[in-house]
Amino acid sequence: MSSAHHSGIKTEGRLDGIAAHAALDRRSMLDGVSRRLAPLVAHTLNVTYWKQVLLLGLSYWLGGELGTLVGSGYGGISPLWPPAGIALFAFLVAGRRLWPGIVLGSLLLGFSGRAAWGVSLVTGIGHLFEAMLGVYLLRLPRIDFKFGMQRVTDVLLLTGLAVGAALIASMCGAFAMAIAELAPWSDVRMIWLTWWLGDAVGIIVVTPLLLVWRPKRQVKFGARQLTELGALLGAVMITGWLNFYLIDEHQLNIPLMLYLMLPFTILTAARFRQHGATLVSMLVCVVMLWGTRHGYGAFEPYAGLDRLLLSIFYIAMTAFTALSVAALFAERLHTEKALFASREQYRTLVGTMNQGLGVQDKHGLVTYVNDRFCEIVGYGREEIVGKPVTAHIGDINQALWLELISARRFGKTEPYELEVRRKDGRRVYLQASPQLIFDEDGAPAGSFAVYTDITQRKRIETTLSGRREVLERLATGAPLAEVLATLAETAEDARSDMRCSVMIVEAGRLRIGAAPSLPDFYVDALHDIDIGGGRGADATAARTGMRMIVDDVLTHPYWYAYRGLARRAGVRSCWSEPIVSS
DSSP: OHHHHHHHHHHHHHHHHHHHHHHHHHHHHHHHHHHHHHHHHHHHTOHHHHHHHHHHHHHHHHHHHHHHHTOOSGGGOOSOOHHHHHHHHHHHHHOGGGHHHHHHHHHHHHHTTSSOHHHHHHHHHHHHHHHHHHHHHHTSTTTOOOTTOOSHHHHHHHHHHHHHHHHHHHHHHHHHHHHTTSSOGGGHHHHHHHHHHHHHHHHHHHHHHHHHHSGGGOOOOOHHHHHHHHHHHHHHHHHHHHHHHHHHHHOOOOGGGGGGHHHHHHHHHHHHHHHHHHHHHHHHHHHHHHHHHTTOSTTTTSOHHHHHHHHHHHHHHHHHHHHHHHHHHHHHHHHHHHHHHHHHHHHHHHHHOSSEEEEEETTSBEEEEOHHHHHHHTOOHHHHTTSBTHHHHOGGGHHHHHHHHHHHTTTOOOOEEEEEEOTTSOEEEEEEEEEEEEOTTSOEEEEEEEEEEOHHHHHHHHHHHHHHHHHHHHHTTOOHHHHHHHHHHHHHHHOTTOOOOEEEEETTEEEEEEOTTSOHHHHHHHSSEETTSOOSHHHHHHHHOSOEEESOTTTOGGGGGGHHHHHHHTOOOEEEOOOOOO
16 A cells, blocks of 8 residues: 555656646747737837838839739730839838738729729739748848849849749739639730739839838939939930830831930939939830830830730840949949058058058069158158169168079069168168069069168167177287277167267376277377367366267367368267266
């Protein structure tokens, strides 16, 4: 009994667990249904939503009225059915939630007497699924359709969709007419074909027009642009009227005269992009359908079905051409803007970079240098560009340059260091990182190089090297004059615009210890002078033990007695630093 009792407890617990899980599943299912119904309930109670539905229904109905007015083909089917384009536009912009508007428009068409209400309703349902399919395909991540129609890809996508998706409504309409005994079953194939093409043209002409001219994409034209647009559209109307008038009045059956409108169509699309293309496409469509409806034009001699098909193909060709031309020009404009922005970004980057940049052609002529390069070498851009590179690298680098040029002919480039004389005579050291430029045939067409100013680094290296050399000479017991000369040469190597001398104080007089780069006449004149006479910056520094800096030796009172000497030796300023013994 004990065992049975425990078994009963376990069974009861399992049943309770099943009931609990069932309750949770039922609650989850109800929550899911509630979440799905919430948007529908929200739309139902939203006044703005029903206004949009009503607007779509009226637009669909008016589009159908216009389509039946220009019906000129087989079975009364129009070569342009605007509701197909209106439905796709509405679903693309506002989403599938506006589907009641299409049903409302279909019922209005049926009750208006333009078509049997049953056929209108079935056709509307076909347009409903047609638009849903179109929106689904165009919104696929890999499709990347843009409403602005500014790419040829967008034009091709919409055209392909118009040809494919229009099959749905056309099949619904053709079979609905046969079932309603409005057309014999033997004509279903032809009705389906003409209906399909009419819906496709409706999408190609109407959908881009609504997408481009919707309020969020309105563009403002100036008075001059409006005048030009009006002139082009007027030219299209005049050529269309001449086509119908000449053929009708003078019995001129020249189908090629239809193409008189094509140049103005292309020009309008090129000048005004998508706005002009969609507008002129609709205008050509209206002109064509008006003439064909009244029995005028180049297609007038043909039978009903042939005339309808020719009209459809002409309208579709014109709309596709206009949209493609507009997209091509828009892509070109976008590319030009991107190229201009890239060029400006490149100029800003090159102009503000901390390194110098130089470009030369295959003949060694400089074609471009940035501001930093001009700052490093001290020359203006107009003094460098258009001249050979050898004009500014100095004689000391000629052999190196010839070696580099020879290596570049074989496609070899390696970093190198260059010593250059600035315009003011100072030496600067540059580290160049070159790169070849090739033409479309793969042959070297020139090169560019990034130049880094390493003068400060070179000075430090020279100073350290000179210090080691001085210490080595002291350690080997070299004469004092030799040690001092090495010290002066080290200072001069670090600063190419400076001449150094070391003077020794002996018994109240200054004597030249080393002056390796100063002229002999200058050294002889300053050798063995009295430090107490107040003459010269060197003597004053030795007497006072303070640094003396003279910006202009030709005007400073300490150099009054030596002005002629300084002028002859090319000395313009002086810096004297006393060395105090330990």
